[in-house]
Each structure stands twice: as structure tokens, then as C-alpha cells.
Amino acid sequence: MRTAIAQYYPAESVLHRRDPRVKFVAVAAIAVALFTRDAFAALAVYGVAALVALIVSHVPLRWYWRGLRPVLWLIGLTFVAQLFFVPGPALARLGPLKVSSRGLELATYLSLRLIVLVLVGSLLTLTTSPISLTDAIAWLGRPLRRLRLPTEEIALMMTIALRFIPTLLVEAETITRAQRARGAVFDRGGPLRRARALLPLLVPLFVVSFRRADELALAMEARCYRPGAPRTRMHPLQARPSDWALLALVAAVIVLAWLV
């Protein structure tokens, strides 16, 4: 029962091999473009493009499903809200609630758009390792260095944070079990009681995290890490013609979605 937010699926595919900066820009562009036009035809274009990308990504489809699962409630909520609360001539009635054809249309459209958005986001994280993703973000954030923003350091922090999420999850699981063996109950009572019940989990988790952060900082210093020092990369980012081709393709999709 693991949810897959920002999970990477290592595989060999055209998408995995693309420059992470290009993938990031492409996905960001589509995410924005998705909201620039409300038309089923445009959505269909993005949907088909996403499906093709899903297939060529060589990632098992159920991994996309796992990414989608945690946001299903949000999509469901959007659907229901639109379905019942958009005014218009009634199409059907359910007690005091009525469904208008406009409501049905909007509900379907907005839910589908969210699904496409999540799928496109999953495409990026599933085909790009966290390290290259942060590399890409660091590179794209370079202009911000002029504003004295420590983009390299922020990128490194993100890499480390991502690296430790699974470790922390395992630790949280272990501590939960240990406290349950001592009689702790995490899922009963009102919100206040529940929050209090979390203390036996959160306190140890924080202590462990701080201790680990301390050790990691020392270990990095011992390996000569200095913030702000100019660094070289083991895998320099390099955009190839195929990367530019992907960018062109995405641009074409967006233009097509505008024209249909």
C-alpha cells in the first residue's frame, strides 16, 4: 500500500533518456496550456498526447494508476461539486439537488483535465530520476542567482530531502508498530485526541531526523562540501537534437490544441 508521489521508475525509454530540463519545461508548458482553453477538443489532443507518452515511457501503467490514486478524492470532489452546483436548466433531479447539462459537461471536463494533469506530472517524475530532476531545477533556476538566491544549495537540499523520504517512511512504519505494541492507538477519538496520539510517533521521528541531519552535515563537511563553492558535474546536462525535437513536438501539440 504505497502511494507513488514523485516516484521514479528506472527503465530504458526515449522519455527516460531525454534531458531533464527539456522534460521539465515541456511538462510545465503543458500544465499551463491545459488551463488556457476550455474545450473538449483541446483536452482530447492533450489526452491522446499523454497516452502516447505513457505508452512509449515503458513504465507499467499501474504505476501511473498509483500516482493517480491519492488524488482521486480530489477529482471526485470536483466532479460532484460541478455536477450539482452549476446553475442551468435541470437535466435530472436527485431530491433537492438538480443536475444541469452544463453542470454535467463542466464536471466531466474538469475531472478529465485534472486526470490529464496528474498523468503528465507522473510522466515527468516516473521517467526522471530525482537527482537529474533537481539538476534540471538548479539549471533552470540559474537566473535567480543574480537575485542572490542560493539555487544550487536549494537543489541539493531538495535532492537530499527526496533521498530521505523513503527512509523516513520506513522509520515511521517501524516506530508506529513499536508504539502500537505498547498499546498506542492512532485512529480513534476526536481530532484533538488523534493529534495527541501522534506524539509517540512524531517526537521520535523528529529526533531521529535531526540526528541524521547532524550526521549527514558532518559527513558532507568531512568530504569537503562547501556551500557556494563552484562545482563540476558528474553528468553534465547536454541537450541533444532529440531533446529539441521533443520540445518542438510539445510545442506542436499545444498549437494543435489551440487550433482544434
Added chain:
Amino acid sequence: MSGIEDERAIVRPMEIACEGVSFSYEEGDRGVQALSDVSFSLSAGATVALLGPTGSGKSTLLQVIRGLSTPDAGVVRLDGLSPGEPGYAERQRQVGIVFQTPEMQLFAMTCLDDVSFGPQQLGWEDAAVRAAAEEALERVGLPVSVFGNRHPYSLSGGEQRRLALAGVLAMRPRVLLLDEPFVSLDPAARRDLVGIVRALAADGVGLVLATHDVDQAWALCEERLVLDHGHLVSAGAWRFDQDGEADLLAHHLAVPFLVRLWQRLGRSLDTLPREADQAATALASGGRRA
């Protein structure tokens, strides 16, 4: 709460039996078979070493016995009862489990509060909670008068581990499942903890000690279970004939040092020493047997 009073007097040992226990979990994209058809039974009050290399399923087995993980197949019987039968849940609570590096679970502001957590969750009366916590702290050599109001994180590593053990003992377990309890303790802390565990066993608390430290296991436990890749390789009393040794050596384990010493000295395996003192006494009294 009727059972508390008589439980305080003496520990009634508990029988544990695993029958065809299998357990698997999902890791990333693949399923991991952590336990495959594991069957054994432990008599009441037995001291048993659960031996196996890292990743052999020892921790999982302890958690299954305690009921923290539900097996895919098979049952864990406690005192002959099956899950769901009246009295089973009660017995599950009487199985104390001490996780690896248990000091990582300490969370309260004082040692006394932390140790009281378990009994409080069980809904005991304040006086009973206090009595159980004090007794448990005493048992692990952290008397409440000295340590009761101290912050758990102000204690040394060895003291923290003992405090975590007290947190489990306060619930008055009849069986104690210990997961690598001696790992990363300095020799003095280790000696203290060994003494505490030994005293508990002498009082009739059953002991299941998961470890790959065969010397410690040999010193503390009458029986051993050997686990590898989730399969039970061997169970019952220690054996050091050819098959018994193979059970250890073929599974990334070792023959205990004192046993090897006795073998090399050509001494009878009927009088194997459990500890250095015993060995020294036996050697000093001479009488080299053929």
C-alpha cells in the same frame, strides 16, 4: 483488569506455536516472501534464540508472533488458543516485543512518563500504572528516585535502551521478544542488559532472542531456531554434531566460540560451557577427557 493482581506475584509462562506461517510484503514492484511455511512450538517459559543472517525474516517473525503483522497463511497459537478465540487478544498483549534500537521510540518528557505509557494505554488505574512503572524501572536498574524525572534523551545510550525495555516490562509481559537487543551497546551496557534479561528469564518470562550473535545466543538460550530466507531450517535444542554445525555454517552464522574451543581441546560436548567463567572452572579443574 482482574488479572493484574495475580500476575504481579509470579509470571505465568506462555506457550507459543506457529503453524504453517507465511508472510509476504510488497517492496517497490515485487513481492518479498519474508516467511514461508514456518512451524515450530515453544514450551512455556522457554528461552529460545532466533538465529539467522540479516534479512532472513527474524524481525518479521517476531512481529507476526506479536500480532503486529497478520500472516498470509497459518496461525500463531498462544497458550493453545487461535486468533479470535476468547482470551487470545489478552495473551497477545502479554507478549512483549522490544524492537531493534528501541531507544528510538522514547517520546515522553520524563522517564517515568515514558514507561507509564503502555500501562496507561491498557487503561489501568493510576496506582497500578505507577506501581508497574516503578517496578519496571527498578528491574532495569533505573530506580525511579534517581531517573523518574529525568528526560529520556539525557540518558546514556545503554540507559536509554534499558528505559525502552522498561517501557515494555511495565505491561507485565509473560513472553519477551527481543530483536537484536545488544547491538551497538558498549561492553558495560551490554553486560548490564544481559544481566537484566537473564534475571527476567529466571523469573519465568519466556524469551525469544532474535540475533545473529551466536555467542550471546548460546550464553542465554536453551534452544535455537535457525531461519534463512524465510524458511525455518532447524528448531529445538542446540546441536553441534555435523548436521547441527551445518545448520549454522551454511546460513551465514557461526559455531559459538566456547563450543569451538571445546571441540579444539577435544573435550566432551556433553559438558559444554555457556560462559567464560564456566569454561575457566572446567579447565582449571583439569581432567582432560579423551
